[in-house]
Amino acid sequence: MASAVRSTGILADTAIRGLFDSGRLKSEASLDDDQIQPASLDLRLGAVAFRVRASFLPGPAHLVADKLDRLKLHVIDLSEGAVLETGCVYIVPLMESLDLPAELAASANPKSSTGRLDIFTRVITDRAQEFDKIPAGYSGPLYLEISPRTFPIVVRRGSRLSQIRFRKGKALLGESELLALHVSDTLVASETPNVSGGGIALSIDLKGTGPDGLIGYRGKHHTSVVDVDRKNQHDIFDFWEPLFSRGRNELILDPDEFYILVSREAVHVPPLYAAEMTPFDPLVGEFRVHYAGFFDPGFGHAPAGGSGSRAVLEVRSHEVPFILEHGQIVGRLVYEHMLDTPEGLYGSGLGSNYQAQGLKLSKHFRVG
Numbered sequence: 340m341a342s343a344v345r346s347t348g349i350l351a352d353t354a355i356r357g358l359f360d361s362g363r364l365k366s367e368a369s370l371d372d373d374q375i376q377p378a379s380l381d382l383r384l385g386a387v388a389f390r391v392r393a394s395f396l397p398g399p400a401h402l403v404a405d406k407l408d409r410l411k412l413h414v415i416d417l418s419e420g421a422v423l424e425t426g427c428v429y430i431v432p433l434m435e436s437l438d439l440p441a442e443l444a445a446s447a448n449p450k451s452s453t454g455r456l457d458i459f460t461r462v463i464t465d466r467a468q469e470f471d472k473i474p475a476g477y478s479g480p481l482y483l484e485i486s487p488r489t490f491p492i493v494v495r496r497g498s499r500l501s502q503i504r505f506r507k508g509k510a511l512l513g514e515s516e517l518l519a520l521h522v523s524d525t526l527v528a529s530e531t532p533n534v535s536g537g538g539i540a541l542s543i544d545l546k547g548t549g550p551d552g553l554i555g556y557r558g559k560h561h562t563s564v565v566d567v568d569r570k571n572q573h574d575i576f577d578f579w580e581p582l583f584s585r586g587r588n589e590l591i592l593d594p595d596e597f598y599i600l601v602s603r604e605a606v607h608v609p610p611l612y613a614a615e616m617t618p619f620d621p622l623v624g625e626f627r628v629h630y631a632g633f634f635d636p637g638f639g640h641a642p643a644g645g646s647g648s649r650a651v652l653e654v655r656s657h658e659v660p661f662i663l664e665h666g667q668i669v670g671r672l673v674y675e676h677m678l679d680t681p682e683g684l685y686g687s688g689l690g691s692n693y694q695a696q697g698l699k700l701s702k703h704f705r706v707g
């Protein structure tokens with residue numbers, strides 16, 4: 340594999356390990372074996388959760404801890420596991436903390452498994468004016484805001500709901516670079532690739548691929564709890580209602596319901612790139628696609644067993660019912676350069692859960 344020679348880009352697994360070795364990244368417990376991913380680090384919950392009245396940003400003059408002193412309603416011990424209820428907002432200090440050098444910034448995103456469970460999460464830093472953005476040179480603790488939307492969840496100290504990427508300088512591909520990469524490496528398997536708005540468009544599949552015409556799932560209400568740390572644990576149909584195309588090629592999104600749908604196109608992230616899904620602007624007011632936006636290097640990459648991987652989309656409509664049509668553009672993938680070649684690629688022996696996926700619910704569910 341060709342190695343990257345760049346001065347800007349997203350840090351790969353080896354460099355993330357290097358951040359720990361040099362004390363730029365710290366954790367109150369030793370790392371889990373699979374915590375470092377090809378282009379990101381999973382963040383772990385600490386031992387307590389603060390139930391707060393409402394979400395907040397500390398703003399430039401405040402530490403999160405000061406705000407918590409004023410806003411906390413209740414402190415929950417996570418050492419043996421605890422239920423976080425839907426509709427409530429919790430703040431959890433994370434085990435990992437940062438002491439970034441001046442040239443390194445970072446950004447956070449829910450893990451795909453977290454997004455697929457409709458758990459709203461955002462990372463907050465001291466003096467933050469934005470969620471999920473960690474400014475270059477940040478030194479201090481990290482906190483996670485958690486608000487389960489559809490299912491109550493069980494979490495515990497060490498649960499991994501969110502992930503962080505480290506970035507040196509500007510790494511984003513411009514549109515001409517993106518088009519050239521698409522021509523050489525087929526990023527999105529479409530006969531008419533749409534490169535615009537800084538990304539390459541993804542559209543929705545509402546025809547269904549299998550003989551039964553399954554197009555997606557809608558989250559049920561008043562379910563049992565989902566344990567975020569247990570795979571293949573819950574029966575799909577206790578939590579999800581399957582949706583079928585029945586020849587209509589469209590889906591009416593009900594307000595305030597949560598849907599898992601899938602992209603029409605297969606997606607590919609070559610090894611020297613990392614991608615992120617962003618909303619498609621003109622439709623932002625009508626519905627929201629995805630919470631979890633990071634796509635790993637190697638996702639959908641044939642040598643890493645990824646041929647044909649679709650993007651799973653987390654969709655929620657806002658105020659009014661909205662008709663989604665087959666082939667409608669719902670998001671864009673933006674690509675960034677990696678600073679170095681990852682040692683491991685998504686899907687290649689890393690225990691990845693979603694390589695070569697079609698329409699796939701989170702790893703917590705099983706059929707039957």
Ligand SMILES: O=c1ccn([C@H]2C[C@H](O)[C@@H](COP(=O)(O)OP(=O)(O)OP(=O)(O)O)O2)c(=O)[nH]1
Binds near residue numbers: 453454629635
């Ligand atoms: O909205 C999204 C976000 C990500 N992905 C894909 C691409 C990504 O590379 C893969 C895994 O994402 P992530 O690493 O966030 O998932 P995870 O929950 O940590 O699962 P894994 O254990 O497989 O890494 O899922 C989607 O299909 N839809």
